[in-house]
Amino acid sequence: MSSPASLTTPVVFVVDDDVSVRESLEALIRCEGWQTETFGSARQFLARSRPVAPSCLVLDMTLPDLDGLELQRLIGIERLDMPIIFITGHGDVPMSVRAMKAGALEFLTKPLDTEALLSAIRLAIERSRTALIQEAQMRVLRDRCTSLSSREREVMALVVLGHLNKEIGCELGISEITVKAHRGNMMRKMNAKSLAELVTMAGKLHIAAERDK
Amino acid sequence: MIDVATVIKASQALSSELVLPSLIETLVRIALEQAGAQRALLILLKADEPRIETEALRAHDTVEVTFRDAVITPADLPQVALYHVLRTRESVVLDDASANSSYSEDEYVRRRGPRSVLCLPIVRQTRLVGLLYLENQLTPRAFTPDRVAVLELLASQAAISLENARLYTDTYQENCEHKLALERLRRSEDALRRREEFLKEAQRLSLTGGFVWRVPSNEIAWSRQLYRIFEFDPEVRVTLAMIGSRVHPEDLPMLGDMLERARNEAADFEYEHRLLMPDRSVKYVHLVGHATRDGNGRLEYIGAAQDVTQNRLAQDALSKAQSDLARVVRVTSLGALTASIAHEVNQPLSGIVTNANTCLRMLAADPPNIDGARETARRAIRDANRASDVITRLRALFIKKGTASEAVDLNEATREVIALCVSELQRGRVILRAELAEDLPPVTGDRVQLQQVVLNLLVNAADAMSGVEDRPRQLLIKTEREGDEGDRVRLAVQDTGVGFEPSGVERLFEAFYTTKSGGMGIGLLVSRSIIESHRGQLGAVLNEGPGATFWFSIPHAGTR
Numbered sequence: 089m090s091s092p093a094s095l096t097t098p099v100v101f102v103v104d105d106d107v108s109v110r111e112s113l114e115a116l117i118r119c120e121g122w123q124t125e126t127f128g129s130a131r132q133f134l135a136r137s138r139p140v141a142p143s144c145l146v147l148d149m150t151l152p153d154l155d156g157l158e159l160q161r162l163i164g165i166e167r168l169d170m171p172i173i174f175i176t177g178h179g180d181v182p183m184s185v186r187a188m189k190a191g192a193l194e195f196l197t198k199p200l201d202t203e204a205l206l207s208a209i210r211l212a213i214e215r216s217r218t219a220l221i222q223e224a225q226m227r228v229l230r231d232r233c234t235s236l237s238s239r240e241r242e243v244m245a246l247v248v249l250g251h252l253n254k255e256i257g258c259e260l261g262i263s264e265i266t267v268k269a270h271r272g273n274m275m276r277k278m279n280a281k282s283l284a285e286l287v288t289m290a291g292k293l294h295i296a297a298e299r300d301k
Numbered sequence: 302m303i304d305v306a307t308v309i310k311a312s313q314a315l316s317s318e319l320v321l322p323s324l325i326e327t328l329v330r331i332a333l334e335q336a337g338a339q340r341a342l343l344i345l346l347k348a349d350e351p352r353i354e355t356e357a358l359r360a361h362d363t364v365e366v367t368f369r370d371a372v373i374t375p376a377d378l379p380q381v382a383l384y385h386v387l388r389t390r391e392s393v394v395l396d397d398a399s400a401n402s403s404y405s406e407d408e409y410v411r412r413r414g415p416r417s418v419l420c421l422p423i424v425r426q427t428r429l430v431g432l433l434y435l436e437n438q439l440t441p442r443a444f445t446p447d448r449v450a451v452l453e454l455l456a457s458q459a460a461i462s463l464e465n466a467r468l469y470t471d472t473y474q475e476n477c478e479h480k481l482a483l484e485r486l487r488r489s490e491d492a493l494r495r496r497e498e499f500l501k502e503a504q505r506l507s508l509t510g511g512f513v514w515r516v517p518s519n520e521i522a523w524s525r526q527l528y529r530i531f532e533f534d535p536e537v538r539v540t541l542a543m544i545g546s547r548v549h550p551e552d553l554p555m556l557g558d559m560l561e562r563a564r565n566e567a568a569d570f571e572y573e574h575r576l577l578m579p580d581r582s583v584k585y586v587h588l589v590g591h592a593t594r595d596g597n598g599r600l601e602y603i604g605a606a607q608d609v610t611q612n613r614l615a616q617d618a619l620s621k622a623q624s625d626l627a628r629v630v631r632v633t634s635l636g637a638l639t640a641s642i643a644h645e646v647n648q649p650l651s652g653i654v655t656n657a658n659t660c661l662r663m664l665a666a667d668p669p670n671i672d673g674a675r676e677t678a679r680r681a682i683r684d685a686n687r688a689s690d691v692i693t694r695l696r697a698l699f700i701k702k703g704t705a706s707e708a709v710d711l712n713e714a715t716r717e718v719i720a721l722c723v724s725e726l727q728r729g730r731v732i733l734r735a736e737l738a739e740d741l742p743p744v745t746g747d748r749v750q751l752q753q754v755v756l757n758l759l760v761n762a763a764d765a766m767s768g769v770e771d772r773p774r775q776l777l778i779k780t781e782r783e784g785d786e787g788d789r790v791r792l793a794v795q796d797t798g799v800g801f802e803p804s805g806v807e808r809l810f811e812a813f814y815t816t817k818s819g820g821m822g823i824g825l826l827v828s829r830s831i832i833e834s835h836r837g838q839l840g841a842v843l844n845e846g847p848g849a850t851f852w853f854s855i856p857h858a859g860t861r
Contacts, residue, residue, distance in 0.1 A: 153805060
C-alpha cells in the first residue's frame, strides 16, 4: 500500500567536500525555512535513504570519491522527484553542457549567487512536489486498474476508444447487457465520473486496444 | 792575290752576325772557303779550357758544319800546333805537316796525314778567345802568306764578333731572365697582397686577430684586428703589461698560470678569458696558440684570438631563458595550477558570499535573528582568513622565493611536525606510532617545504580516519633507506581510514584540499610538486587491510 503524496517540509540535500561551502549553505537554507542535510562525500550521501518529502540536491561537480555526473547516474537519471542543482569552483563550458544534458535543473559557479541558488531550489522543490504527487496518483490508478477483472479491463480498453456498448458486445461476444454491467463496475472501481475522465486515466495508464484495420 | 771584295764581304758577314750559333757557323765556313781548306775546327776557350766548338768539313761542293762542343783529343788535331798557339799566341803555318820532322811523332799527323796546316789564335785585346785550325789534306803550301793574312784579319774580326755575340746573348739572356724574374716577382706580390687582404678581411669578419709571441724576448706582434679587439692604438708596440691591463682582474691569475706553462712547456694552448675595457664593458676572448721554433731554435707561439662576446652573451641568455622556462614549466605543468588555485579560493569565497547574504536575511527577518546573523558573520570572517591563507602559502612556495637547499635530517624534521600536531591527533583519537630509521642519510632540500609535505600527509591520514568507529585509528609514520644502492630515502604515512577509489587515485593529487580539516596544511598537488622538485616521487597505495599509505621517496644528499 502507498501513502498519498506527502506535504511535509521539503529537504535540500547538499553534497560538497568543502566545509565553508557546506556550512554556509546549511545556514542559508535553514533561514529560508527548509530542512537541510549536508554530506562531505558522495558515498555518505548514497547511504541516506530516499526521502518522502519533496527534495532537491545541491551537488558539487568535483567530489573526491566520485564526480557529480557519476553520482547523478548512480542516483538514477530520471529522478524527477529529486532535481539536481550542480555547483562548482571550476566552471567551464563543456562541463556545464554535460551537466545540463544529463538533466540537471541548474548549473552554478562559485562564489554562488545567492538569489540564483534560492530560485533554483524553489523551482526544484516545486518540481519535486509535482513529481511526488503525480507518482502518488499513478500508484492509485495502477492499484485501481489491478483491481479490475480481466473482462472489465477489456471493456475499458474498448470504451475509451469510443465504441458503443452494442459494438463492444459484438467484439467480445457477449450481450449488450453484460457489457453495461461490466462497464458500470469498471467505472466504479476506477472512480471515473465521466467518460472523459476515464479516457484521461487510460491515457496515463497507456491502456488502449489495438484495432485491427 | 787577296780578293778584297770577298774579304770585305766575309768581314761584313761576320760582323752582322749577332746570334752566336750562326756566327760560329759563318765563321768556320768563311774560314774554310778563304783558306781553301778541307777541314776547319773552331776552338773556343771556355773557362780557360779549350773546347772544340765546331767542325767544318768540305765534301765535294758542300760544306758540312757540325757543332761539337767537345773536349780536344789528339785525334782531333796536331797537339804540338795546338799547344804552340795556346802558349805563344802565334800562328802556326805548316807547308807540309806530313813532311815536317817536328810532327812526325804526332798521332794526328801520322794517322791522318794532313799536308797544309794552319792554326791561328783568336785574340781579343790581350785575351785569347779561341783558335782556328785549318788543314788541307791534298795540297801542301796551300796556306799562302796572303791567305794567312786574310785569315788573321778574319780571326781578329771574329774575336770581336764572338765577344759581341756572347755579350749580346748574355745580355739578351739576362734581359729575359730579368724580365721573367720581374714578372714572377710581380705575380708573387699580387698574390701576397690578395692573400693579405683576404686575411685581413677574414680577421675582421670573424673578429679574430693573429699574434706572434717570441718567448725568450717577450716580443709580441699583433695583427690589426687584434688591436681592434683590445682597443689599442695600432701604431703602438704591444707588451705583455699592456695586455695584462685589459684582462679582467678575475681572470688574471688564470692567464698568468697559462703564460707560465706556455713558457716552460712548448705546448699548444687554448683558453677563454674576459677583457675589461676602459668603459667597463666586458668582452670574451677565445685564444689558441701553436708552439713552434724559429730558425735559431727559440720558442715562439703563433696564434689567433677571437672576440666571442656575442656568442657568450647569447649562450648566457639562452641558459637563463631555459632555466626560467624550466621553472615556469614546473610551476604551470602541475595540473593547471592556476585553475586549481582559482578553484580552491572560490570555495571559501563562496562561503563568504553565502554567509553574508544569510546574515542580511536573518537581520531582515521579523523579528531579526541577531544570534544567527552574528554566527554567519563570524563564519564569513573565518572563510576570508582561510582564503587569505591559501594565497599566502602559495606565494611563499612558488613566487620569487626559490627552493632553499641544505642538508636535512628527515627524521628530525618529521619529529618536529609530529610535535606540531600531537594535540590535534589526540583530539581525533588517533594512535600515532613512529618508526624512524636509525641510519637515515641526510637529504638535500628545503626543510620547511619537506615538513609541509609531511604535515599534509599526516593531516590527510587523520582525516581519513575521522569517521572510523569500528577499528582503532592507527597512524604509522615510517622512514627508511631504499633503492638498490640505498641511495634513496623513503617516508610513508599509513592509516586505517576509509582509503580511496583505486580508479580515482590520480584525482586525489589534482586538488589542493586546503580547506580540509580547518585548513592546516597544503594539498597533495603542492606536496607532489615539492617532492618532484626534490627529484623524488610521491604516491599512494591502498593497504591490504583497511586504509591507505601515502609515501614519498627522494634521493639522499650526494647522489647525482
